[in-house]
Amino acid sequence: MKQRKATHQKSVYSYNKWKKRKIFVMLSLLSLLGFCLVLTHNSTTTNTTTSRILTLASLRSHFIVQKPKIAFLFIARNRLPLDMLWDAFFKGQESRFSIFVHSRPGFLFNKANTRSEYFFNRQVNDSIQVDWGEASMIEAERILLRHALVDPLNERFVFLSDSFADTKEGRYNPKMAPLVPVYNWRKGSQWVVLTRKHAEVVVNDTTVFPMFQQHCKRRSLPEFWRDHPIPADTSIEHNCIPDEHYVQTLLAREGLEGEITRRSLTHSSWDLSSSKDPERRGWHPVTYKFSDATPTLIQSIKDTDNIYYETEYRREWCSSKGKPSRCFLFARKFTRPAAFRLLNMSVLGALRKATNKS
Incomplete structure (x- = not known):
């Protein structure tokens, strides 16, 4: 009887001991779980805070008003003779402009051929051979515009050059009609300033430019006869200088003349x-x-x-x-x-x- 009672007490003791251990383990697990939850909460809070900071920074940069720029588009044979003058003009205004240069294919601006660092590596990589009085001059302008339009901050586009010739009279070729009617024929300077809207019109044009390529060509001038055959009758030639007519005629044809300032x-x-x-x-x-x-x-x-x-x-x-x-x-x-x-x-x-x- 005493032995059965002792065994029973021992069994109760072991049960109580096991129960205490179970409670201890459960409390430990709960504590660990609580700790993990705290860590998760802190981590989530940190991540949320970081996310909020990044979001606010993104919104801040999005709403910061970035100043528009002027794209200066240079058409040059090789080096720019007056680069030192342009260097003085650009200095101190770096955030207000961008520069693009169309030079002959393969020509690279570097310290050996320009005094201004503003022209280093600024030439376009798809330039073409340009001849005065040919539609290649227009294509060079279109190439420059395509590159300059990539930057959304460029809002004005200024064409510049080193030096080219000019002529007058008898320029419209009736063969351009009806796609380019005579009442849309305009003349102006090659050195124009375009808005972004008008620059996009020039780049996207697939109608007027082909007409200029086919029918707007300069007359064979004596100073160029050394490079071209002497024509049989120069009087029947239309002395059309593409770069002095293309942009103005295109915008007139597109009904945009009212947006142009005669200047x-x-x-x-x-x-x-x-x-x-x-x-x-x-x-x-x-x-x-x-x-x-x-x-x-x-x-x-x-x-x-x-x-x-x-x-x-x-x-x-x-x-x-x-x-x-x-x-x-x-x-x-x-x-x-x-x-x-x-x-x-x-x-x-x-x-x-x-x-x-x-």
Whole structure:
């Protein structure tokens, strides 16, 4: 009897001991589970906080107003003769512009051929051979626009060049009709400024450009006869200069003329009648030499508010948004000595004065 009681007590003791261990294990598991839940909560909170920070940063960057830029589109044979002048023009305004250069295929801007780092590696990689007075000039413009439109911040597109010739009269070819009717035929400067909307119209054009390729060609000029056969009868040729008609005619055909401001961009001196210098007469505008590059010349160009078109016997008063305005933003053609003189009188001169004062 005593032995049965002892066995029973031992059994109860073992049960109680096992029960306590079970409770301890359960409490431990609950504690561990609670700890894990805390870690998970903290981790979730951290992740949520990080996510919120990233989201806010993303929203902040999304709503930050980024300033629009001007795309400067250069058409050059090889190097840019007045790169040092452009370098002074661009300096300090890096966030406000982008540069694209169309040069001959294979030409690479580097320290060996340009003094300005703004032109390093800025040439497009799909350039073509460009001939003056041919539709290849238009295609070069379209290539530049395609590259510049990739950047959504580019809102204005400015065409620039080193130097090219010009001619007049008898340019419309009736073979362009009816796709390019004569009442849509327009003439203007190659050096234009386009809005993004108009640039996209030029790039997407598949109608007018082919017509220009086929029927808008320059007359065979004496100065080019060394490179081309002398024509049997030059009088029947249509002296069409594509780059002076294409953009204006295209926009007129698309019904966008009301959005265009009649204003020249680049000054060129074509009044050669009184010039005694044989080099200053012919198909090219006057070239400003070292002796021409004076503050008086620059001021006279800045003050120009009207242009007289000699062949059309009309005068055009320059305007911007319906108000009188100066006509020109740029000027051509200047020799390198002339450019250096102007640079010395303006930018370098100002730097020297600042240095002397300090």
